[in-house]
Amino acid sequence: MSRIIVFDVNETLLDLAGLDPVFEQLFGTADARREWFGQVLQSAMTTTILGQYQDFTTIAGHALTQIAARRAVRLTQKDREAVGAGMRSLPPHADVAPALARLRDAGLRLVALTNSPSATARAQLDHAGLSDYFEDILSVDMAQTLKPAPEVYNTAARSMLAAARDMRLVAAHAWDVAGAMNAGWEGAFVARPGQVLDPLFPEPTIVGDDMEQVATAILEQDVYDDDV
Template identity: 50%
Template sequence: MPEVIAFDVNETLLDLRALDEPFQRLFGAPGMRTQWFGTMLQLSFVGGLTGSYVDFTTAQRAALRMLAERERVALTERQVTDTVALMERLPPHPDVPRALARLAGSPLRLVALTNSVATTAHAQLAHAGLLGLFEHVVSADTVRRLKPAPEPYHEVARVCGVTPGGIRLVAAHTWDVSGALAAGCHAAFVGRPGAVPSPLGPRPDIVAPDIATAADLILERDAGGPPAAPMPPGHRP
């Protein structure tokens, strides 16, 4: 039974839609933020597949330059730096603080597992008021292998002193859920707007429309009892 609940950060906990307006200002068209993020993931994954590791921040900067070149928009280095820095100031999705606080009041151990570099991850969670709810913040950059490769999930197991089977990943990305399952972990898929489970491969035993519902099911299945009473964010039992 899972005892460590590892949360993906970007899109799962934090709302990237806060970047829509800045990208609209830069490129003058809707939907540029989603194209940028998708290009960034592609660059990161290609780096992993070809054995040329690319950290998330480097991929974000490169993807922004590619998008600007494609759209024939001249961006200065300052604009690139300032835009990527906005990743550190994302708000949490509205359902996140209370759901995480409820889980933190249970016997389960909460960990953040992200492809972001460690400094960015800590800044993100601190800005969102969530940092104090996590026992550890694990960056895939420490093992120089990004999710969905097995190494980041196994790093959580190492840090927490459990087997992969003692971990449940919670993510809004099918590739992340698939990676966790392939690494021997459990998983919960969160159906953020536009996200649906993959029809290929093993399916997670929890599929929920939001973090609040996922928390209910995790408490029921992994904590062995009724949902815990809420506790304020930033407090650990």
């Protein structure tokens, strides 16, 4: 049986560098965007460890407040709305659509799974022209906790009427891949610039420099091997 291939969205499919002009305008440097998203992830994991739940948009807004405080920048509501609009209109990485097309044409079931709220995820993938590649677009809203909590992956598998062993997560974040593998899934890591695997956790069977390499390996492991 071919696995269901599940894709993280932000940074894996969509290029957060699309937000750089907004952060350059607000903070004078694109470095603030990387600092902000790092704070978003830190806050998200803190809420998860504490057993609390805040949706990703709320967390992102509070992280923006923290970055503004660190940099002594006063943000208006319009400024905040510009960041939100930018998140909903991120461009896809150039390697994404061709890789998704190859996997879909091979008969694999493709699903998106994101920390973003459902409405935001749908808007993001619609804008990027990627929605039609996916059988479903899943949000952590359904589990009321954030990745990499096991409940997210367990709930996603159940929603697809699949066992954990039939799922493979593709992500550019080592912590997300580790979370999926901890829940019994297979993993695939896309080494986007600046992203590396965490040696604390088992290495996934698929590691690629870009989505095309990952797609090729998925076809070899999850499709062609089934035909042998």
